Amino acid sequence: MALTKSQIAIRIAQELKDGYYVNLGIGIPTLVANYVSSNISIEFHSENGILGVGPYPIKGKEDADLINAGKETITFSKGSVIFDSSTSFNMIRGNHVDLTILGAMEVSQNGDIANWKIPGKMVKGMGGAMDLVASSKNIIVAMMHKSKSGKSKLLKKCSLPLTGVNCVKKIVTDLGVFNITIDGKFKLIERAPNVSISEIVKFTEGELIIDNNIPEMDLNS
Amino acid sequence: MISSYVGENSEFEKQMLNGDLDVDLIPQGNLAERCRAGGAGIPAFFSPSGYGTEVAKGKEIRVFNGKNYILETALNADFSFVKAWKGDESGNLIYKHTARNFNPMMAMAGKITVAEVEILLPAGSLDPNQIHTPGIFVQRIFKGKKFEKRIEKLTFTKYGSN
Numbered sequence: 001m002a003l004t005k006s007q008i009a010i011r012i013a014q015e016l017k018d019g020y021y022v023n024l025g026i027g028i029p030t031l032v033a034n035y036v037s038s039n040i041s042i043e044f045h046s047e048n049g050i051l052g053v054g055p056y057p058i059k060g061k062e063d064a065d066l067i068n069a070g071k072e073t074i075t076f077s078k079g080s081v082i083f084d085s086s087t088s089f090n091m092i093r094g095n096h097v098d099l100t101i102l103g104a105m106e107v108s109q110n111g112d113i114a115n116w117k118i119p120g121k122m123v124k125g126m127g128g129a130m131d132l133v134a135s136s137k138n139i140i141v142a143m144m145h146k147s148k149s150g151k152s153k154l155l156k157k158c159s160l161p162l163t164g165v166n167c168v169k170k171i172v173t174d175l176g177v178f179n180i181t182i183d184g185k186f187k188l189i190e191r192a193p194n195v196s197i198s199e200i201v202k203f204t205e206g207e208l209i210i211d212n213n214i215p216e217m218d219l220n221s
Numbered sequence: 222m223i224s225s226y227v228g229e230n231s232e233f234e235k236q237m238l239n240g241d242l243d244v245d246l247i248p249q250g251n252l253a254e255r256c257r258a259g260g261a262g263i264p265a266f267f268s269p270s271g272y273g274t275e276v277a278k279g280k281e282i283r284v285f286n287g288k289n290y291i292l293e294t295a296l297n298a299d300f301s302f303v304k305a306w307k308g309d310e311s312g313n314l315i316y317k318h319t320a321r322n323f324n325p326m327m328a329m330a331g332k333i334t335v336a337e338v339e340i341l342l343p344a345g346s347l348d349p350n351q352i353h354t355p356g357i358f359v360q361r362i363f364k365g366k367k368f369e370k371r372i373e374k375l376t377f378t379k380y381g382s383n
Contacts, residue, residue, distance in 0.1 A: 046319075047249065047250075049319050049321055050319055056376040056377050056378040057376075057377060057378065058377060058378055059377050062372065062377070064371065064372050065306075065318040065320040065370070067319055067372075067373075068319075070374065071228070071373040071374045072374040072375075072376040073372055073374070073376050073377075074376075082318055082319060082321055083321070084253075084321050084322060084323070084324070084325040084326065084353070085249065085252075085253035085322045085323045085326065086253040086254060086256075086257045086326050088250075088322075089250030089253050092250060093269065123227075123234060123237060123238065123246070124226060124227055124228055124229075124234070125224060125225050125227050125246045126225065126226070126247075126248055126249070126276075127225055127226035127249050128225075128248070128249040129248075130248035130251075130270045130271045131248045131250030131251070131270040134248075134268075134269040134272060135269055135270070161275055162274045162275075163274060164272075164273065164274065165272065165273030166273075
């Protein structure tokens with residue numbers, strides 16, 4: 001069975017380590033915050049200028065002046081701090097954020113990512129995505145393996161305008177977990193429960209490395 | 222129009238796709254730093270953001286410590302409009318929560334910066350330790366009449382309390 005979006009987030013949450021500063025993009029990445037192990041302490045950074053993003057507010061406690069980069073109402077977590085946009089991007093560019101998790105429309109086997117523009121159709125702007133992918137120590141992409149029309153989003157080469165080059169380290173899709181190798185290929189690390197290798201091969205356009213015995217993801221740990 | 226993210230503004234998107242509006246979309250960190258540089262008297266700087274993308278087209282690329290950087294130039298403006306929470310008669314400003322974001326850089330980058338505040342106080346009323354934008358960056362200040370704060374994505378928690 002292919003994973004749901006929440007299950008993709010559960011698998012990515014397993015990558016978080018105690019003390020990490022983490023930036024979450026819009027979409028599936030935002031869900032990761034719901035599945036952080038209670039044994040570790042994570043500080044979420046949102047590029048509009050807050051470190052220590054807390055949960056959504058309870059009804060009636062929302063504040064129009066307290067939002068995340070996705071423009072959702074949020075709360076402060078313990079020890080939160082507010083800063084301006086310049087300081088916020090100093091944290092990103094200066095390599096102080098440990099992990100960036102973001103969505104994508106396409107990823108290529110050498111780690112290029114496209115997620116900001118569909119020429120002639122969707123032009124909302126790149127926001128902070130280009131800064132995040134150009135400077136983050138570690139970038140994990142959370143996305144569905146196929147587009148709505150059924151095409152592979154793991155490609156030899158991206159067809160859409162790029163957000164960044166050679167930057168993605170790991171991809172978690174509804175079908176599997178993939179690392180980008182140094183020589184520019186998708187290496188299958190884990191597969192979704194009951195998803196066959198042949199199904200993953202069928203829906204991956206880019207070059208795949210598949211060793212023997214690819215384990216199934218453990219979504220309960 | 223120089224912007225980073227125009228988001229869910231469908232009228233803006235339509236005018237841009239029709240070609241009615243000339244829009245330069247740039248990475249958010251570059252926008253922040255270009256305004257900061259403009260206010261700080263730094264004409265240009267090298268940034269890694271946008272390398273290898275259409276944003277880098279026609280710009281000088283330099284390699285520092287094995288990494289590629291793009292030459293980005295400072296941004297200045299004849300007028301800057303900022304919105305703060307509290308201000309005093311000296312032009313000192315304090316912003317509320319995440320409404321700070323671009324305001325401090327925009328205030329620095331403008332020749333004439335106009336600040337609208339929710340609360341306007343006599344000089345000396347604000348704690349000097351807590352001021353975000355020093356009044357030297359602010360040329361005009363006024364208390365707004367009405368503040369309608371719209372929330373684009375109202376999100377609530379399902380459980381617990383905070």
